[in-house]
Amino acid sequence: EAQVTQNPRYLITVTGKKLTVTCSQNMNHEYMSWYRQDPGLGLRQIYYSMNVEVTDKGDVPEGYKVSRKEKRNFPLILESPSPNQTSLYFCASSVSTGEQYFGPGTRLTVT
Amino acid sequence: GIQVEQSPPDLILQEGANSTLRCNFSDSVNNLQWFHQNPWGQLINLFYIPSGTKQNGRLSATTVATERYSLLYISSSQTTDSGVYFCAVLAHRNTGGFKTIFGAGTRLFVKA
Numbered sequence: 089e090a091q092v093t094q095n096p097r098y099l100i101t102v103t104g105k106k107l108t109v110t111c112s113q114n115m116n117h118e119y120m121s122w123y124r125q126d127p128g129l130g131l132r133q134i135y136y137s138m139n140v141e142v143t144d145k146g147d148v149p150e151g152y153k154v155s156r157k158e159k160r161n162f163p164l165i166l167e168s169p170s171p172n173q174t175s176l177y178f179c180a181s182s183v184s185t186g187e188q189y190f191g192p193g194t195r196l197t198v199t
Numbered sequence: 200g201i202q203v204e205q206s207p208p209d210l211i212l213q214e215g216a217n218s219t220l221r222c223n224f225s226d227s228v229n230n231l232q233w234f235h236q237n238p239w240g241q242l243i244n245l246f247y248i249p250s251g252t253k254q255n256g257r258l259s260a261t262t263v264a265t266e267r268y269s270l271l272y273i274s275s276s277q278t279t280d281s282g283v284y285f286c287a288v289l290a291h292r293n294t295g296g297f298k299t300i301f302g303a304g305t306r307l308f309v310k311a
Contacts, residue, residue, distance in 0.1 A: 121298070133298040144296050176240055180299070185230055185289055187247035188299055193240045 090115045092191035094179050100197045101169060109164045109194050111179030117189075119182045120162040121146065122154065124175040125193075131178065137162055169198040201226045201290045205302035212276045212309045220271040220305045222286030230289035231262050233271050236304070237282045245271070245284075276309045283307070 092113045101107055113120065121136035123146075133146030137156040151173055153165040162181075166173060179191040202225040212218055224231070233245040246253050246260040248269065253260055257276075262269040273280055283304040291297045 119297075123299075130303060131299070131301045136296050136298065138296055144292075144294055146298060178242060185297060187230075187244065188232060188287070189244065190234070190242040193242070195240070 094191040113181040117181035203302040228288040
């Protein structure tokens, strides 16, 4: 089954404790990106990757890092999480400008 | 940048009723999608429809790209249709990448 998977689905952590949210797709898509969804602000792009080893900042990259060492994986790293990073996070993939497929989401709470 | 506007913002239906959701966009696009965000937060792909008409069961969508709007039709609504419906278009970045721009959504509640 073609899909985008994210782990963990739910996470509660404390300020400053490094964490990684994994994202993996099995559709051989070149393009992957991360979004966060916040009430009243909608979905905003954090980072994107056009292919292996090619990443760039989205609209709200501060406090996040990404890497794209393999085509299927695009992890999101929070080196020192803060409460304002509490949000619902989505990973997405696509073939270039084609249909976007979204993962199931990761609910992150930083206390 | 491209603006995406959805209407109505909120909609309450009796089970079995039909509805039409509208999405207007401010510039020409070559990529438009409709999503359903269910009460658990998952974004479900409904249609990839840059132009034309598509149908999937009780749902159908039409995009008139030249007039910059898209419509999502829900017929014989069910309680499981409740959630938020998003229209989204692609916007290119100067750096060569792109991002998906979402409308604010239509929040639908279907009463039993």
